[in-house]
Amino acid sequence: MNTSKFALITGSTAGIGASFAELLAREGFNLVLVARDRNRLDESAKNLSNAHNVRCEVIQADLTKNDAVSRVEKRLLNLQEPIEVLVNNAGFGINKSFLLSDIDAEKELLEVLVQTPMRLMHAVLPIMRARNSGTVINVSSVAGWIAGGTYSASKSYLTVLSESLHTELQGTGVHVTSLCPGFTRTEFHERGRMKMDSLPAFMWLTSEDVVAKAWSDSQKGRALSIPGWQYGILSFITRFGPRPLIRKIGMNVRVKQRQK
Numbered sequence: 001m002n003t004s005k006f007a008l009i010t011g012s013t014a015g016i017g018a019s020f021a022e023l024l025a026r027e028g029f030n031l032v033l034v035a036r037d038r039n040r041l042d043e044s045a046k047n048l049s050n051a052h053n054v055r056c057e058v059i060q061a062d063l064t065k066n067d068a069v070s071r072v073e074k075r076l077l078n079l080q081e082p083i084e085v086l087v088n089n090a091g092f093g094i095n096k097s098f099l100l101s102d103i104d105a106e107k108e109l110l111e112v113l114v115q116t117p118m119r120l121m122h123a124v125l126p127i128m129r130a131r132n133s134g135t136v137i138n139v140s141s142v143a144g145w146i147a148g149g150t151y152s153a154s155k156s157y158l159t160v161l162s163e164s165l166h167t168e169l170q171g172t173g174v175h176v177t178s179l180c181p182g183f184t185r186t187e188f189h190e191r192g193r194m195k196m197d198s199l200p201a202f203m204w205l206t207s208e209d210v211v212a213k214a215w216s217d218s219q220k221g222r223a224l225s226i227p228g229w230q231y232g233i234l235s236f237i238t239r240f241g242p243r244p245l246i247r248k249i250g251m252n253v254r255v256k257q258r259q260k
Contacts, residue, residue, distance in 0.1 A: 008032040011090030025052035088117035113154035145238035
């Protein structure tokens with residue numbers, strides 16, 4: 001498939017990011033894959049290129065580092081092969097109370113979950129606006145509506161900024177969508193050493209379903225994408241319920257996830 005459209009995805013080698021790469025390759029986009037692990041990047045690029053006959057660039061980048069984010073910004077600013085779709089997906093969680101966590105880990109979380117998507121959007125959105133075409137999907141979380149430490153605070157920032165930009169760009173050909181999934185079967189919880197044994201099976205989503213919903217909603221120009229009926233109900237409660245109750249729910253969820 002010959003195409004001149006490019007999509008850039010951070011955290012593209014596993015979980016939701018890998019599912020976005022697969023979906024966008026099927027949609028005919030050339031891919032710019034961004035992640036830390038060069039071997040997994042190269043393997044993903046090879047497999048996607050062979051399966052879908054699209055071009056795959058790779059950018060090995062640790063997004064906690066300023067120079068690495070600058071390399072991704074530089075690709076977004078390339079007007080010869082402009083990025084039509086940006087997916088801000090990279091992220092991680094800290095499985096400790098804020099009172100006990102390492103401050104360097106907290107700062108790195110903010111670098112990846114807050115500063116990086118802000119910088120990448122700031123680079124690409126003026127270009128998209130100038131040509132009146134483009135899509136940004138920010139992978140946030142239903143956790144952004146509860147009180148669950150730095151992770152929740154970071155996701156709240158991303159959702160609110162997405163909603164603001166979505167509103168500012170209404171009436172144009174540029175769409176910004178905040179994807180707010182619940183618990184999704186990826187490497188995220190295992191990497192964060194989080195206890196998930198007590199979570200009922202019906203609360204789990206698949207990354208493929210999450211991404212399909214996000215893409216559909218973004219193409220319809222929706223500000224928020226909340227996959228799964230169960231999280232539609234939960235998000236309504238957490239967004240509009242009494243804040244003292246929501247704070248207690250958020251803390252209970254966080255405590256249960258921590259390893260003993």
